[in-house]
Amino acid sequence: MDSPISERPPRMEPAEVTRLLVQHGIAPTQQRLEIASVLLGRRQHLSADELLALVNGEGPVVSKATVYNTLNLFARNGLVREVIVDPSRVLYDSNTSPHHHFYNQSTGELMDIEDRHIAVGSVPDLPEGTVMDGVEVIVRLRNE
Amino acid sequence: MDSPISERPPRMEPAEVTRLLVQHGIAPTQQRLEIASVLLGRRQHLSADELLALVNGEGPVVSKATVYNTLNLFARNGLVREVIVDPSRVLYDSNTSPHHHFYNQSTGELMDIEDRHIAVGSVPDLPEGTVMDGVEVIVRLRNE
């Protein structure tokens, strides 16, 4: 790991966060604005616990349960993307546009791969009665 | 789910299991043979708990801790493949040849996609000091 999560994190400005929440059908409460403004403050991948620490960096603002509940809500409504590469924790990706990931298994580091850099050709016919929810490519790495 | 995991599962024959274990640098103990013969008995995706139930279907043969330890060992040595698509449980894939997956989020069902059915174009340059460990494509589905 290398992100200085103890510093004051960059935040998205309140007006824009509010607009995004409403746009995704989420009532903009105090805690949700805090959580979203930190997570969406830049391109990043954070676990619930890391986000909790960032939001509460300067004193308690949000409880752990609220962070978990809120992240589930955000993911369900498409405001953030869940990335499941490590069974020990779910990461939340502030970038919802189509893209893929490098996952360094030695360090736990997750890096974006832009969609245009990795072509996924034809996907076979889907099983009857199902609809596609997304295609993820994970390139697993380890340190040499 | 739809697999009748309560029935007697198909097994790989002992001689072949032993050969595979040794070939992957794993000492062929009684419990490892049991676990491997069931998991490798056919193309399937099983969680540790499901496998435990299958192996012990006709009386206790292997303990839970041994199943977990053994599956980790098998995965580490490339005898089986870990599939991480659901944060609530790791699945073990008896098919180690290159292929991808449909994951039905409504049912938890995991289906193989043969490698030749899904083309992944060029992967960008890897970060310095890392080597590739595999490329997985996960097509997430849900029921209509």
Add this chain to the structure above:
DNA sequence: GTCAGTGCAAACCCTTTGCAGAAAG
């Protein structure tokens, strides 16, 4: 006798849940 492998139960850790209190309109 030595050392790897196994079993058991407890510990772990992330995540979810139940419920009472707080907040918003």
Add this chain to the structure above:
DNA sequence: CTTTCTGCAAAGGGTTTGCACTGAC
């Protein structure tokens, strides 16, 4: 007021760990 949201602590559940026992050379 009414309803939704939040906080706290406890519960949950898959996985790992500590340690003593077993078993194979």
